Amino acid sequence: MQNNPRISILYDRFVRGQIGEEELQELFGLAAEPENEPAFLSLMDGSWEEMGDLGRGLDALKASSSEGNEAIGNRKQERVVVRKIGWKSYWAAAVMIGMLGIGTWWMVKTQRDTGVSAPTAAAAPTDISAPQRSLATITLAGGRQLVLDSTARGALAVQGSVQVVKDADGRLAYKLKKERPGELLYNTLTNPRGSPVVQLLLSDGSKVWLNAQSSIRYPVAFTGGERQVEITGEAYFEVAPDEARPFLVKKGTTTVEVLGTSFNVNAYNDEAALRVTLLTGKVRVAGAGGQLVLRPGEQAVVAGDIRQGGQVDLERVMAWKNGLFAFSHTDLQELMRELARWYNVDVRYEGKMSEETFTGRLDRSMTLDQVLHILTNHRIHYTIEANRRLVIHP
Numbered sequence: 001m002q003n004n005p006r007i008s009i010l011y012d013r014f015v016r017g018q019i020g021e022e023e024l025q026e027l028f029g030l031a032a033e034p035e036n037e038p039a040f041l042s043l044m045d046g047s048w049e050e051m052g053d054l055g056r057g058l059d060a061l062k063a064s065s066s067e068g069n070e071a072i073g074n075r076k077q078e079r080v081v082v083r084k085i086g087w088k089s090y091w092a093a094a095v096m097i098g099m100l101g102i103g104t105w106w107m108v109k110t111q112r113d114t115g116v117s118a119p120t121a122a123a124a125p126t127d128i129s130a131p132q133r134s135l136a137t138i139t140l141a142g143g144r145q146l147v148l149d150s151t152a153r154g155a156l157a158v159q160g161s162v163q164v165v166k167d168a169d170g171r172l173a174y175k176l177k178k179e180r181p182g183e184l185l186y187n188t189l190t191n192p193r194g195s196p197v198v199q200l201l202l203s204d205g206s207k208v209w210l211n212a213q214s215s216i217r218y219p220v221a222f223t224g225g226e227r228q229v230e231i232t233g234e235a236y237f238e239v240a241p242d243e244a245r246p247f248l249v250k251k252g253t254t255t256v257e258v259l260g261t262s263f264n265v266n267a268y269n270d271e272a273a274l275r276v277t278l279l280t281g282k283v284r285v286a287g288a289g290g291q292l293v294l295r296p297g298e299q300a301v302v303a304g305d306i307r308q309g310g311q312v313d314l315e316r317v318m319a320w321k322n323g324l325f326a327f328s329h330t331d332l333q334e335l336m337r338e339l340a341r342w343y344n345v346d347v348r349y350e351g352k353m354s355e356e357t358f359t360g361r362l363d364r365s366m367t368l369d370q371v372l373h374i375l376t377n378h379r380i381h382y383t384i385e386a387n388r389r390l391v392i393h394p
Contacts, residue, residue: 006030007039126384128343128368131212135195138164138172141185141220148172148198159220160185162203173201174220184223190215191233194344197321202229205240206247209321213268213341231267236321238262239281254287254302263294264317270337273303277317316361325362325371332356332380336392343368344388351394354380 010027013019019027030036134149140157148166157164160183163175172189191198193213200208203221210216214233228248239247241260249256251267254274261281267274276285278294285292289305299309299317319326325342327335332354336347342364358375368390372382383391 011043130365131194131196136191136198139188162220171199174203185220188217193341207238209236211320233268234266236264258283273301276300323364327358329357345390347390349392
């Protein structure tokens, strides 16, 4: 197949730093077309020698990329993307398939030649970065609120017989000051949209990870014969064993009862079902629709009734806690709901809804445009507006 001569012209202007915004967008579009990949690789190969040690490093990355990533492919109405993510393998894959790698090369070359930092081509003119600063807040008994990121490490407050601290790892922790707690006091930890995962250590030693757009209400110290918390959104629990006091997680009329185990609860209000996934131990999920006992690797789906889900991909369920997006035959609207929570954007759809589905794993530290660029490869058209609005259009 004959190469498009326009690619060489735009590429040359790009690496010289002489390309305009419209031409840059044209180059992005050409780079996204699979039939143009050989042309881009040939142009990049011709640039390696100019780059000295950096070129040899990228050459090694390019050679190893086939080992660190599965091939990008297509299925009917489904987009399959990179499976294994690490910064080196992502960089190598980007060099192989599009303008992310070219942009990185151009940025480094520009800095070496001029000493001036240049923007990477990976970022669109309007883009949204992954959450960096925590926006999580704690509401103390009595209504006082604290923004965790604005507080220094150490003691934050005293709640009855419990000291609330921010430990050395930035985790919110509750420490009993005496063996027998006094009155029953509640705190609420809220992690809004666009905020990184936040960790919580309860007074009984149980650990909680809270996803974006999620909250948990809990006693500062557990009294009586049970330990009960309430959640919205998504949380992962590692419960401290205590046979005398079962641990209960409530969302509406649904209760998850455990003695000592690890499990994930996805209970977002905008999802069609509540899902409880067990990693270790044993739990009982009960509600108005009945009850179900889970064993490791099983999932309960609560949508009116309570039923056992199909085969569970635990890595996909726990991807959010491990810094990844993970999709498996995921439709566009479900995909966008997850991106909206993480990047704090409002999504608007124009025209007919795409029936395409998506499968793959991506690093959650990427910008929104980088994620969409790889996932959709221009099969889904979108615009990121300045007011944190993502528009999906024909």
